[in-house]
Amino acid sequence: MSLRFYDTSARQVRDFTPLREGCASLYLCGATVQAQPHIGHIRSGVNFDILRRWLEYRGYRVVLCRNVTDIDDKIINVAADEGVEWWEVAERNQRAFTAAYDILGCRPPTVEPRATGHVPEMIELMQRLIDRGHAYAAGDGSGDVYFDVSSYPGYGELSNQRIDQMRGAGDTDDDRGKRDPRDFALWKGARPGEPSWDTPWGRGRPGWHLECSAMSTKYLGGSFDIHGGGLDLVFPHHENEVAQSKAAGDGFARYWLHNGLLHMSGEKMSKSLGNSLLIPYMVRKVRPVELRYFLAQAHYRSVIDYSDDALYEAAAAYQRIEGFLTRAAEVAGTVEPHAEVPEPFAEALDDDLGVSPALAVVHGAVREGNNAITEGAKERIAELGGRVRAMTGVLGLDPLSDTWSGGGDSGLRDVVDALAAVALEQRQAARERKDYAAADAIRDQLLSAGIAVEDTPRGPRWELRRG
Numbered sequence: 001m002s003l004r005f006y007d008t009s010a011r012q013v014r015d016f017t018p019l020r021e022g023c024a025s026l027y028l029c030g031a032t033v034q035a036q037p038h039i040g041h042i043r044s045g046v047n048f049d050i051l052r053r054w055l056e057y058r059g060y061r062v063v064l065c066r067n068v069t070d071i072d073d074k075i076i077n078v079a080a081d082e083g084v085e086w087w088e089v090a091e092r093n094q095r096a097f098t099a100a101y102d103i104l105g106c107r108p109p110t111v112e113p114r115a116t117g118h119v120p121e122m123i124e125l126m127q128r129l130i131d132r133g134h135a136y137a138a139g140d141g142s143g144d145v146y147f148d149v150s151s152y153p154g155y156g157e158l159s160n161q162r163i164d165q166m167r168g169a170g171d172t173d174d175d176r177g178k179r180d181p182r183d184f185a186l187w188k189g190a191r192p193g194e195p196s197w198d199t200p201w202g203r204g205r206p207g208w209h210l211e212c213s214a215m216s217t218k219y220l221g222g223s224f225d226i227h228g229g230g231l232d233l234v235f236p237h238h239e240n241e242v243a244q245s246k247a248a249g250d251g252f253a254r255y256w257l258h259n260g261l262l263h264m265s266g267e268k269m270s271k272s273l274g275n276s277l278l279i280p281y282m283v284r285k286v287r288p289v290e291l292r293y294f295l296a297q298a299h300y301r302s303v304i305d306y307s308d309d310a311l312y313e314a315a316a317a318y319q320r321i322e323g324f325l326t327r328a329a330e331v332a333g334t335v336e337p338h339a340e341v342p343e344p345f346a347e348a349l350d351d352d353l354g355v356s357p358a359l360a361v362v363h364g365a366v367r368e369g370n371n372a373i374t375e376g377a378k379e380r381i382a383e384l385g386g387r388v389r390a391m392t393g394v395l396g397l398d399p400l401s402d403t404w405s406g407g408g409d410s411g412l413r414d415v416v417d418a419l420a421a422v423a424l425e426q427r428q429a430a431r432e433r434k435d436y437a438a439a440d441a442i443r444d445q446l447l448s449a450g451i452a453v454e455d456t457p458r459g460p461r462w463e464l465r466r467g
């Protein structure tokens with residue numbers, strides 16, 4: 001079977017045929033950097049990181065462009081509240097996003113352009129739209145530039161809405177300069193005290209929608225393969241992106257992929273609830289790889305209902321995979337990942353990136369592997385271990401990879417190993433003299449230092465644990 005995705009625009013699953021053979025170009029709407037990221041923001045990063053890894057596994061050279069919206073009403077408001085420059089707010093939060101993507105094992109995009117670095121491209125696009133009769137500068141001299149929605153018959157197709165049933169765009173404080181309330185702002189005229197850039201129509205700043213059309217065209221061309229983003233961006237943001245680019249004469253995105261949102265108690269996350277879901281808090285509850293597993297395991301288009309229980313369940317599922325591979329490596333010496341994943345796993349991912357059925361294949365192999373350990377079947381253990389590593393590797397979840405095993409810090413791991421061994425010897429000695437209080441105290445001290453001890457038939461084992 002072929003690789004296929006659910007295309008929001010076509011409202012059906014379509015075979016993936018790239019524009020250029022062997023290449024896949026992806027544009028992903030990135031963060032508006034007005035605050036720190038919570039897991040709802042990062043879910044999209046994890047979902048599309050897996051898409052990228054799967055495309056690469058399937059032999060495509062992937063070019064991933066993910067923008068940063070570094071100018072926006074909210075950024076300006078936060079800066080005003082704090083009495084700092086808008087770019088300080090943007091810089092600080094962009095760093096927090098980058099750290100969050102990194103800690104969850106999302107590889108950096110091929111290019112990560114910022115809106116304010118692409119004003120000339122936006123001016124050029126607005127000029128093309130004005131020349132073709134699809135945009136106009138506001139008649140009130142405000143410097144606003146609007147897209148003329150009624151000039152583009154396809155408006156509403158992506159979000160499946162009829163233009164005569166749409167409300168006003170609501171993107172500017174007053175609509176004095178608009179010809180139609182549904183017209184949306186490409187460019188916002190300068191207001192006192194706000195950052196602004198020169199254009200042929202007056203000073204102002206980028207509208208959110210315009211930047212994505214301008215930057216995707218610059219880095220991926222007028223037509224590209226896949227546009228991704230959260231489901232909440234379909235309207236108005238993506239509808240407006242399509243309108244701008246197609247009205248300007250570009251082909252734009254050929255497939256639209258949208259990830260579902262993260263809800264809390266059935267509600268979309270509000271800001272106050274969201275504070276407890278900021279990434280630094282979350283990676284104290286579970287390890288980063290367990291958080292990645294939690295965000296990855298549901299189908300990318302489904303809603304994730306967040307609860308601590310669901311999070312810990314996901315962590316436990318990941319630990320079953322990790323526990324098997326760790327024991328497999330102990331018994332078999334080393335476990336090397338296979339070059340290829342099993343067919344049922346590949347079929348699951350080919351079918352609109354079915355991570356949940358793919359993980360079912362992983363857990364099936366883990367169960368078989370645990371049986372092989374019980375039976376002491378060494379070759380079988382190594383074989384199943386290699387299979388599990390190949391599959392989890394494609395998902396960015398291989399427990400024995402350098403990213404997650406501490407392999408990148410192997411020197412440090414040796415040091416911790418030696419220190420833990422000393423403490424465990426003392427604990428053993430305390431037990432032998434029946435001083436169980438002292439033995440338990442050593443275990444508790446290790447735990448508070450993040451080292452969890454587990455007694456196994458082959459003696460105590462330890463692992464790093466957070467929280």
Ligand SMILES: [Zn+2]
Nearest residue numbers: 029030212237
């Ligand atoms: Zn966008």
